[in-house]
Every structure is written in structure tokens, then in C-alpha cells.
Amino acid sequence: MKKTEKTPEGAVSRALFIQATQALGAVLAFEFPADAVLSRYFRDNRELGHRDRGFIAETVYAVLRRLRWLRRLAGDKATPRELLLAWFARGEGWPMRNFEGLASATERDWVAGVKAAELGEASLAERADLPDWLAERLMNGFDEAGVLALAQGLNRAAPLDLRANVLKIERDALLARLREDRIGAEPGALSPQAVRLSGKPALQKHPLFLDGSFEVQDEGSQLLGLLVQPKRGELVVDFCAGAGGKTLQLGAMMRSTGRLYAFDVSEKRLAKLKPRMARAGLSNVHPVLIAHENDAKLKRMAGKADRVLVDAPCSGLGTLRRNPDLKWRQSPAAVDEMVAKQGAILAAAARLVRPGGRLVYATCSLLAEENDAVVDAFLEAHPQFRPVSAEGVLEKQGVSLETGERLRLLPHRHDTDGFFAAVMERVANA
Ligand SMILES: C[S@@+](CC[C@H](N)C(=O)[O-])C[C@H]1O[C@@H](n2cnc3c(N)ncnc32)[C@H](O)[C@@H]1O
Structure with missing residues (x-):
């Protein structure tokens, strides 16, 4: 998508914000898995470039991770647009000037309120950003601190791991070949077949993927x-x-x-x-x-x-x-x-x-x-x-x-x- 408007540094264009709102709305219907909904959204909106897709996917996933907190901030009945505004205000800590091209004056007042909001005491499930039933059931295996630590771990994005196909290549040889291609890669800490990448490069067309030397596997x-x-x-x-x-x-x-x-x-x-x-x-x-x-x-x-x-x-x-x-x-x-x-x-x-x-x-x-x-x-x-x-x-x-x-x-x-x-x-x- 072309940037047609001037945006303050760190902000996004109005058009991209609208795209993110639409994608979030589709995901929040919870009818299908989020990854399937996003793939479909991107297929239907082919004009979106690699970076814009990345922005939309990351934003939607961030909102899903912190949905309970965002609803406490923005209201139980918050619309996808309000949830996004609340995420950027509190989750990303955007300054008010970033909202100028995106939101009306009334909305900006609302955003200022969200920025200043202080939440009262929260239950364990609210702090862990989990539904009540799930926090309760996790308490069968963990104590309260354990549930919170686990929930925090689950709210981080996962790294990209590969498994060396030992029929075709040893792990060290795979590491060396990836590094030759300037792909940041380290041996996995646990599995002797694992390689952990430092970024999230697109690998479907990589010759070592096409020849079966590796598969993506946690x-x-x-x-x-x-x-x-x-x-x-x-x-x-x-x-x-x-x-x-x-x-x-x-x-x-x-x-x-x-x-x-x-x-x-x-x-x-x-x-x-x-x-x-x-x-x-x-x-x-x-x-x-x-x-x-x-x-x-x-x-x-x-x-x-x-x-x-x-x-x-x-x-x-x-x-x-x-x-x-x-x-x-x-x-x-x-x-x-x-x-x-x-x-x-x-x-x-x-x-x-x-x-x-x-x-x-x-x-x-x-x-x-x-x-x-x-x-x-x-x-x-x-x-x-x-x-x-x-x-x-x-x-x-x-x-x-x-x-x-x-x-x-x-x-x-x-x-x-x-x-x-x-x-x-x-x-x-x-
Ligand atoms: C956790 S997934 C398997 C993931 C797979 N092993 C992998 O490593 O990619 C569980 C699988 O069980 C299959 N499944 C569900 N009911 C089953 C049944 N009664 N007998 C055998 N497989 C079943 C599902 O279709 C699903 O593919």
C-alpha cells in the first residue's frame, strides 16, 4: 500500500490503520483460526506489501494476546477500532501526535482518557490475560505465580526453529550453509537436530528447504x-x-x-x-x-x-x-x-x-x-x-x-x- 498521507514518525497511515481494523474485526469473530483468517484477508487484499502485512499480522496478534486487558481499558463492548486505538495508546505507548491523522477530535479525547486510565484490582485471570475458566484449570498444575509466569511466556512471540533432516545433512553443516546465506542461526539449546533462527526469514524458496535438508519444527x-x-x-x-x-x-x-x-x-x-x-x-x-x-x-x-x-x-x-x-x-x-x-x-x-x-x-x-x-x-x-x-x-x-x-x-x-x-x-x- 502506498503512503498517501504524511504521518508522524512511528505512526501509520490512515489507510493501513483501516486495513488493520478490518483484519482484526474478521479475526475477532472467532469463527476460524486467526492464521487462516489473516491468510484469507491477505489473499483478498493483494495490494498489501510485505511490510504492511507484517504490521497487520503483528498488531492483530498483539491485540489477541492482551485482549482482556484491552477490554478493561477500552470497555467490554469495544469495537475493533477502539481496541486498536487502545493497543497503540497503551501497548505501544504512542504519543498523542501519532493519532492526529488517524482519529477524530472526539476519538482523540477518548484515547487521552485511555492513556490516563488506572485500572483497579485485577483477578488472576485478568492479570494473566486468560479467560476465567482457563486460569482456574491451570491452577490444577501451577500455583498463582506459576500461572502468571506461564502466561507471560505464552504472550511472547515464538522464535523460528528448524530441524535438520539427518538423512540429508548434519546440523552443523546446515548451520554453516545458512550462515553463508547471511541467515542468523544458532544450534538449538535442547534438540541435537535443532537450529534456532534469529529472525523470521521467508524460507519456502530456500534451496535447502526445497531439497529437504530442513523442515520448520519447534x-x-x-x-x-x-x-x-x-x-x-x-x-x-x-x-x-x-x-x-x-x-x-x-x-x-x-x-x-x-x-x-x-x-x-x-x-x-x-x-x-x-x-x-x-x-x-x-x-x-x-x-x-x-x-x-x-x-x-x-x-x-x-x-x-x-x-x-x-x-x-x-x-x-x-x-x-x-x-x-x-x-x-x-x-x-x-x-x-x-x-x-x-x-x-x-x-x-x-x-x-x-x-x-x-x-x-x-x-x-x-x-x-x-x-x-x-x-x-x-x-x-x-x-x-x-x-x-x-x-x-x-x-x-x-x-x-x-x-x-x-x-x-x-x-x-x-x-x-x-x-x-x-x-x-x-x-x-x-
Ligand atoms: C496434534 S495433531 C498431530 C500433529 C502431527 N503429529 C505433527 O507433528 O504435525 C493431532 C492429530 O490427530 C488427528 N486425530 C484426531 N482424531 C484422531 C483419531 N481418532 N485417530 C487418529 N488421529 C486422530 C487429527 O486429525 C490431528 O491431525
Whole structure:
């Protein structure tokens, strides 16, 4: 978009402000995920340049992160425009002169009021910028200070992590090649396959992406793949493979040998996996669409798999850094439904594990009911499975992380998305 007006330094044009207001309005309908709504908005408004899109996306995400606070400042019924004005006044600390080209005199009086507003005492949920139900449920796993620290961690933007495809390139070689291209990159602090970028460069056309040398994958998610620890020649099942984030990692760790079944109930997601497998150079992956977790297709594999990963469908609350709208779109009823589904999927997937084989249950949730409670109930009902220490499994692969028996990754502690995982083994003679 061309700047047609003169704007004070640091301010934006009236036209761009209107675009941001429209995009925010579409996102705040909460009918679809924010990233999908924004992609659509940008497709429909092709005149927007790279920088303007960046501004709109960052602004919309900032408002989503602090929505509760902004509504306290601007009023419960604040319009998208008022929310944006309040964000720039208080979140960005714009001086009044920045609003001159954007807002009417009446609106500027309102902005001055917002700037001066002092909020009264706030509840924990208000301070954490979370809905009440979510703050309450988090209190099952954290104390008040813990919830606040977690919420702050979740309100920061996530870094961009890559996973070196060990079938094609070692992590150090990938780092060197990226740096040659002046892409700021450091080895990940936790996963031996991870590279953390310092910025957010567009990489879809990078030759190392096109030739499958790397994939984008959060470092925490990479640790879940490491917990599966698949070996060459094994029979491995990725029960909820989706578009294959972890399938690709597992396939590379198996050096494209053995058999890796990628199950999912979503045809659309599995379809996305196929070109990724080809790019990654994997010939051991078999995507299989299943109707549900008890699909008859699974019967012939009962008791045969060396490793089974259940990357369960979950509330996704551990990914709030990337999807801040989720906290406003999720509901307690949806979480309860998810918990029942998680138990059913875990029990069905467990039937595939051979005696002596391993089962990994993982989520990107932070809620005890989707994590420990599901695993506790499973172990109680399945005495043929015993827990294995996640810390020990990771240590054997060179990852030193004091996590104890179950893996718990938290944005404010580990600078990854929030993840939970438990490793279990089917006892040899069961
Ligand atoms: C957390 S996502 C998986 C993400 C994927 N593993 C990755 O690393 O990119 C959960 C997946 O479970 C799938 N799913 C939902 N219900 C299922 C079921 N009953 N059996 C198998 N997969 C299911 C969803 O379609 C979704 O793709």
C-alpha cells in the first residue's frame, strides 16, 4: 500500500490503520483460526506489501494476546477500532501526535482518557490475560505465580526453529550453509537436530528447504520425536500423524528403513504429508487414512509395532505463542470432549505395541486433565504397561534436561512451545 498521507514518525497511515481494523474485526469473530483468517484477508487484499502485512499480522496478534486487558481499558463492548486505538495508546505507548491523522477530535479525547486510565484490582485471570475458566484449570498444575509466569511466556512471540533432516545433512553443516546465506542461526539449546533462527526469514524458496535438508519444527516438538527413539528397520506407528511434523523426523531417524505408518482421520492433513515425504527423501513412510481409532485396518498390526507415538489431538494451549486466539476460542466443554477422545485413542494405539515395545503419549496442552490424568488413567487400566523415564530416554541421545519421568516443556522455562509427553513400555511377557 502506498503512503498517501504524511504521518508522524512511528505512526501509520490512515489507510493501513483501516486495513488493520478490518483484519482484526474478521479475526475477532472467532469463527476460524486467526492464521487462516489473516491468510484469507491477505489473499483478498493483494495490494498489501510485505511490510504492511507484517504490521497487520503483528498488531492483530498483539491485540489477541492482551485482549482482556484491552477490554478493561477500552470497555467490554469495544469495537475493533477502539481496541486498536487502545493497543497503540497503551501497548505501544504512542504519543498523542501519532493519532492526529488517524482519529477524530472526539476519538482523540477518548484515547487521552485511555492513556490516563488506572485500572483497579485485577483477578488472576485478568492479570494473566486468560479467560476465567482457563486460569482456574491451570491452577490444577501451577500455583498463582506459576500461572502468571506461564502466561507471560505464552504472550511472547515464538522464535523460528528448524530441524535438520539427518538423512540429508548434519546440523552443523546446515548451520554453516545458512550462515553463508547471511541467515542468523544458532544450534538449538535442547534438540541435537535443532537450529534456532534469529529472525523470521521467508524460507519456502530456500534451496535447502526445497531439497529437504530442513523442515520448520519447534524445538520442543523435536524432543517428542526423540522420545520415540525409533531405530533402523523397526515397525513404527505415528498414530495421529496429521501433516507429518513428527513423522518426517521419525522417518529420518530410521534412516528411511523399516516401516513407518502415518495414521490420521483427516484426509486433508495426510495429503499435506505426501509432498513433504518426497522432499525429505523418505521411502519408508506409509500414510493410512483411518475412520476412527478402532478402524478395522489397525487389527492386523495388533501387537506388532516396536514404537507407537500418540501425538494426541488436544486443546493446543501450549502453542498460544503462535496461536493466541486459541485461548479465546477454546471452551471447557471442548476440553472435556477432547479428554475422552484422548483416552480412547491412547487405549486403541496401545493395542499395536508389541511386548517389549514402546508407547509415547504427547500433547501440546498445558492442562493436567489432558496430560497426567490421561496417562494415569491409562496406566491404571493397562497394568501390562509401565512408565519409562523421559529424562533417561533423552539423556541417552545427548539431551540433558531435568524433566523427571514425564516431559514437561514450558515456554517461560525452556523457550519452546508447551508440551507434555510420557513414555511407556509394554512389559516383555505381557
Ligand atoms: C496434534 S495433531 C498431530 C500433529 C502431527 N503429529 C505433527 O507433528 O504435525 C493431532 C492429530 O490427530 C488427528 N486425530 C484426531 N482424531 C484422531 C483419531 N481418532 N485417530 C487418529 N488421529 C486422530 C487429527 O486429525 C490431528 O491431525
